[in-house]
Amino acid sequence: MERKIWKAGLEFAQRSASFCLCTVIESSGSVPRRAGASMLVAADGSTVGTIGGGTVERLAADEALRAIAGGQPRLRTFDLNDPDAEDTGAICGGSVTIFFNVQRAAHVAHVFGAGHVALPTARLLASVAYAVKLYDESAEHAKRERFPDAVEIHIGDLPKLAAEADVRPEDSVVILTSSHETDFEIVRAFRNRLPAFLGVIGSKAKALHYRKLLAEEGWPPSEIARIHSPIGLEIGSRTPEEIAVSIVAQMISLRGPSE
Numbered sequence: 001m002e003r004k005i006w007k008a009g010l011e012f013a014q015r016s017a018s019f020c021l022c023t024v025i026e027s028s029g030s031v032p033r034r035a036g037a038s039m040l041v042a043a044d045g046s047t048v049g050t051i052g053g054g055t056v057e058r059l060a061a062d063e064a065l066r067a068i069a070g071g072q073p074r075l076r077t078f079d080l081n082d083p084d085a086e087d088t089g090a091i092c093g094g095s096v097t098i099f100f101n102v103q104r105a106a107h108v109a110h111v112f113g114a115g116h117v118a119l120p121t122a123r124l125l126a127s128v129a130y131a132v133k134l135y136d137e138s139a140e141h142a143k144r145e146r147f148p149d150a151v152e153i154h155i156g157d158l159p160k161l162a163a164e165a166d167v168r169p170e171d172s173v174v175i176l177t178s179s180h181e182t183d184f185e186i187v188r189a190f191r192n193r194l195p196a197f198l199g200v201i202g203s204k205a206k207a208l209h210y211r212k213l214l215a216e217e218g219w220p221p222s223e224i225a226r227i228h229s230p231i232g233l234e235i236g237s238r239t240p241e242e243i244a245v246s247i248v249a250q251m252i253s254l255r256g257p258s259e
Contacts, residue, residue, distance in 0.1 A: 004040055017042065017043065018043040019041060021052075022101075023099050024098055037051045077097040108130065109172045113136060113177035114134060114142035121243075124244050132146050135156075138155070142154075162186045172198075172255070173195050176231075199247065201229075202230055204248070
């Protein structure tokens with residue numbers, strides 16, 4: 001397989017982006033490329049590599065997008081012998097069988113704060129197949145040496161970073177800063193775009209105060225109810241490591257199946 005395809009696949013995986021690898025496994029007749037030819041198709045329809053261009057490549061790209069949407073690999077044979085076929089309209093002759101191997105986006109956790117609880121939380125999240133994106137105001141705290149498993153590290157004003165972050169509906173947001181005010185501003189940045197999981201560290205009193213303020217700002221009760229604060233399962237955790245376990249356990253218990 002061409003090196004550029006492997007390189008593109010690695011880059012997509014590091015960005016937690018969905019893609020489909022289309023590989024010719026069998027062919028006959030006058031088809032442009034033989035078994036082993038591959039093409040990577042991204043979720044936006046862009047491609048890397050080729051399986052011959054023309055009709056075969058167009059059909060494969062369309063099928064790859066359907067495979068990405070469905071989240072399941074598939075095998076399909078395209079008959080290029082019939083000029084009246086609805087899908088091919090081809091007259092070159094031959095047939096080609098292609099395996100569509102789907103790689104769906106990983107679970108992504110956006111962790112705000114790089115303090116003593118964030119350290120074991122980020123490490124544990126990465127160990128259970130989350131792509132961790134870390135945000136903090138301090139380059140000293142959020143340095144690569146402390147968070148080697150993070151796929152991205154962003155430094156700056158946290159509420160601003162939260163407002164600009166590319167957070168998908170299926171993602172998780174974990175707020176672990178040392179400032180109650182900053183935590184609240186980060187939460188506010190997700191109004192009308194709540195991710196699948198949004199949790200905030202803190203006491204029950206702090207959580208009640210947040211909910212009261214959000215209600216006063218006109219947040220729908222249904223959205224307020226989706227905010228997990230205090231974050232984590234109640235397991236009697238005390239140390240940063242125990243708190244991390246409670247947080248990650250709660251996230252796993254609420255997330256959907258791996259994609």
